Amino acid sequence: MSDRLRGDGVAGAARPAKERIGKPGRAGLGAVRREFAPWADPAATPLIRFEGVCKRFGDAVAIDNLDLSVYRGEFFCLLGPSGCGKSTLMRMLAGFEQPDAGRILLDGVDQAEIPPHNRPVNMMFQSYALFPHMSVAQNIAFGLRQLSLSKADIQARVDEMLTMVQLTPLARRKPHQLSGGQRQRVALARALARRPQVLLLDEPLGALDKKLREETQFELMDIQEELGATFLVVTHDQEEAMVMADRIAVMNQGRIAQLDTPGRIYEEPVSRYVADFIGDVNLLEGAAVGREDGLWRIACPATGGELLVASDAVLTVGQQVVVAVRPEKIRIDRARPTDVANVIPGEVWDIGYLGDWTTYVLKLAGGETLKTSRANVSRHVVEPVTWEETVFASFAPDAAVMLTG
Amino acid sequence: MKGLRRAASPLILGLGLFFLYAPIVLLVLWSFNDSRLVTVWGGFSLRWYAALFSNAALMEAAWVSIRIALVSAALATILGTMAALTLTRHGRFAGRTAFTGMAYAPLVMPEVMIGLALLLLFVGLGVDRGFWTVVIAHTTVTMCFATVIIRARLADFDVSLEEAAMDLGATPVRAFFLVTAPLIAPSMAAAFLLAFTMSMDDLVIASFVSGPGATTLPMRIYSQVRLGVTPEINAASSVLIALVVVGLGCAFLLMRRRKPASA
Ligand SMILES: Nc1ncnc2c1ncn2[C@@H]1O[C@H](COP(=O)(O)OP(=O)(O)OP(=O)(O)O)[C@@H](O)[C@H]1O
Ligand SMILES: [Mg+2]
Numbered sequence: 001m002s003d004r005l006r007g008d009g010v011a012g013a014a015r016p017a018k019e020r021i022g023k024p025g026r027a028g029l030g031a032v033r034r035e036f037a038p039w040a041d042p043a044a045t046p047l048i049r050f051e052g053v054c055k056r057f058g059d060a061v062a063i064d065n066l067d068l069s070v071y072r073g074e075f076f077c078l079l080g081p082s083g084c085g086k087s088t089l090m091r092m093l094a095g096f097e098q099p100d101a102g103r104i105l106l107d108g109v110d111q112a113e114i115p116p117h118n119r120p121v122n123m124m125f126q127s128y129a130l131f132p133h134m135s136v137a138q139n140i141a142f143g144l145r146q147l148s149l150s151k152a153d154i155q156a157r158v159d160e161m162l163t164m165v166q167l168t169p170l171a172r173r174k175p176h177q178l179s180g181g182q183r184q185r186v187a188l189a190r191a192l193a194r195r196p197q198v199l200l201l202d203e204p205l206g207a208l209d210k211k212l213r214e215e216t217q218f219e220l221m222d223i224q225e226e227l228g229a230t231f232l233v234v235t236h237d238q239e240e241a242m243v244m245a246d247r248i249a250v251m252n253q254g255r256i257a258q259l260d261t262p263g264r265i266y267e268e269p270v271s272r273y274v275a276d277f278i279g280d281v282n283l284l285e286g287a288a289v290g291r292e293d294g295l296w297r298i299a300c301p302a303t304g305g306e307l308l309v310a311s312d313a314v315l316t317v318g319q320q321v322v323v324a325v326r327p328e329k330i331r332i333d334r335a336r337p338t339d340v341a342n343v344i345p346g347e348v349w350d351i352g353y354l355g356d357w358t359t360y361v362l363k364l365a366g367g368e369t370l371k372t373s374r375a376n377v378s379r380h381v382v383e384p385v386t387w388e389e390t391v392f393a394s395f396a397p398d399a400a401v402m403l404t405g
Numbered sequence: 406m407k408g409l410r411r412a413a414s415p416l417i418l419g420l421g422l423f424f425l426y427a428p429i430v431l432l433v434l435w436s437f438n439d440s441r442l443v444t445v446w447g448g449f450s451l452r453w454y455a456a457l458f459s460n461a462a463l464m465e466a467a468w469v470s471i472r473i474a475l476v477s478a479a480l481a482t483i484l485g486t487m488a489a490l491t492l493t494r495h496g497r498f499a500g501r502t503a504f505t506g507m508a509y510a511p512l513v514m515p516e517v518m519i520g521l522a523l524l525l526l527f528v529g530l531g532v533d534r535g536f537w538t539v540v541i542a543h544t545t546v547t548m549c550f551a552t553v554i555i556r557a558r559l560a561d562f563d564v565s566l567e568e569a570a571m572d573l574g575a576t577p578v579r580a581f582f583l584v585t586a587p588l589i590a591p592s593m594a595a596a597f598l599l600a601f602t603m604s605m606d607d608l609v610i611a612s613f614v615s616g617p618g619a620t621t622l623p624m625r626i627y628s629q630v631r632l633g634v635t636p637e638i639n640a641a642s643s644v645l646i647a648l649v650v651v652g653l654g655c656a657f658l659l660m661r662r663r664k665p666a667s668a
Pocket of ligand 2 (some may be wrong): 087202
């Protein structure tokens with residue numbers, strides 16, 4: 001389990017092994033680890049393809065000319081604010097909504113004419129949609145009964161699913177006799193019982209409290225790895241997406257703002273929208289002044305000086321840009337540091353103690369604020385930084401990202 | 406003034422209830438009267454009930470009524486379910502408003518008009534009036550009540566349950582029978598009972614569209630009363646009242662029953 005914890009979320013951090021796909025139990029300690037990145041392989045054919053898909057409800061555009069490829073065995077997250085079209089995308093794949101334009105291919109087959117009950121996908125509904133008049137076991141067996149399976153086979157598969165989600169003792173209960181977390185597991189087992197090629201999960205953990213959520217995230221990842229199915233998960237919780245996903249699509253108003261691995265989405269956002277949506281970020285506006293040694297010199301009124309930013313961006317002098325710096329990449333010191341390129345003086349305006357982290361909000365000369373954070377590595381600090389103290393914030397040129405969009 | 410109003414309101418309520426229910430209570434009481442005279446109390450007896458069950462004409466009428474009620478209630482429930490599904494599940498379609506209006510029209514249409522209209526229709530079509538014409542007439546009227554009841558239940562039915570069923574491989578028809586029908590069954594039963602009781606006690610419409618050999622119980626009672634009220638008729642009416650009360654009571658309980666906590 002612990003090998004699934006992605007340490008610091010740095011770009012290109014080693015991804016856990018994917019060898020177990022389709023052959024549960026084969027990989028053990030010392031098994032060879034392989035990078036799982038079919039999207040980087042031009043020869044790989046995607047399992048799910050959206051090609052120029054549009055969907056409107058009346059005048060409202062829910063999905064706007066969207067292209068998307070998801071590969072076999074991938075754990076794919078759709079992330080975005082409320083109303084950006086995540087559920088609509090999923091419902092089109094399940095067959096409950098028809099695209100107005102474009103095609104949806106599953107394993108190379110156009111799904112347009114295929115009704116929901118014949119698609120090789122199963123969905124776990126946001127509301128769980130458990131059948132209230134059936135027991136846990138009957139709920140799980142429902143999908144199997146629609147296949148021509150023998151009674152014994154169905155029973156065996158139901159037992160297997162119950163074991164997987166650890167609900168065997170509750171098999172005879174009705175959904176209303178279960179807790180939220182237990183219902184969620186029944187819904188998962190029911191959706192997985194038919195061994196779908198693709199499992200769609202619409203905010204699967206939405207109804208759970210934080211602690212249960214975190215546990216369940218890892219359970220979901222383990223189950224996905226064990227079954228080798230392709231998981232397409234909707235969430236609006238960015239941490240959840242970062243923890244679970246192989247790749248994340250950040251959506252904005254029916255379009256994909258960025259599609260990448262969690263590390264790259266966090267460290268190399270392509271636009272202000274993505275940088276702002278994922279995690280905390282300081283957005284400093286400025287204008288390009290000149291280039292030296294692969295660094296751009298940016299005049300930044302907020303800091304009252306110039307910033308050096310490592311970037312390959314092609315800019316014209318005077319062009320308006322945004323420099324994005326994550327709070328944890330900014331150091332604060334009482335004395336002006338001499339070893340870092342970008343130093344910004346400021347006054348401590350606010351301190352937020354989060355236990356593991358403390359965030360400091362600095363007020364800069366121009367009146368803007370700058371957020372920094374620091375891990376609380378020891379329990380006692382001799383002379384902690386306090387309110388209204390003047391400190392120096394600093395960050396390296398490669399800690400910042402230059403955004404032009 | 407206030408005190409007066411406080412004292413008056415239970416009184417008014419009592420009077421209202423008295424005028425509504427005293428005749429019925431009296432009728433039921435008189436049905437247990439031992440005397441042959443309808444207005445003189447001669448002690449408690451069940452003899453008129455015994456007489457009733459050996460009165461071939463009344464029994465035959467009752468049997469006709471029950472058969473008509475069963476068939477028309479079944480038809481009304483099926484048609485009402487279909488209409489309710491169409492109205493709740495199919496969003497907007499051409500003619501939806503017209504369809505809603507037509508489905509609900511018999512709720513407010515005077516029975517005499519419905520009876521007359523149907524009579525003209527059957528005569529125009531040259532249909533022999535009898536058992537089936539009454540069934541059709543009763544179905545027409547009661548299916549709109551069934552639609553109202555079932556539609557109310559479908560309106561707060563979580564559509565994602567049906568979607569989940571289809572997602573799990575059930576065809577739309579199977580999804581209906583395996584998931585929707587069991588969950589709306591109480592309201593379907595309520596609709597059936599309501600339709601059954603309405604058919605059982607209908608006199609006006611049946612008088613228009615019935616024919617030889619299809620005299621319903623209310624029609625038989627009515628025609629006998631014109632010749633004079635006998636204690637036997639009181640007994641027959643009491644049985645009918647009991648049936649209606651039980652039917653409506655069950656329908657009410659079924660409608661009121663909370664849907665199981667949706668999960
Ligand atoms: N059946 C519908 N009729 C009309 N508009 C709809 C319908 N379904 C979705 N929409 C609209 O389409 C847009 C996208 O909705 P969608 O449900 O996909 O959002 P979402 O990203 O899943 O949001 P959330 O995170 O709140 O679930 C919204 O503006 C919504 O109002
Ligand atoms: Mg949604």
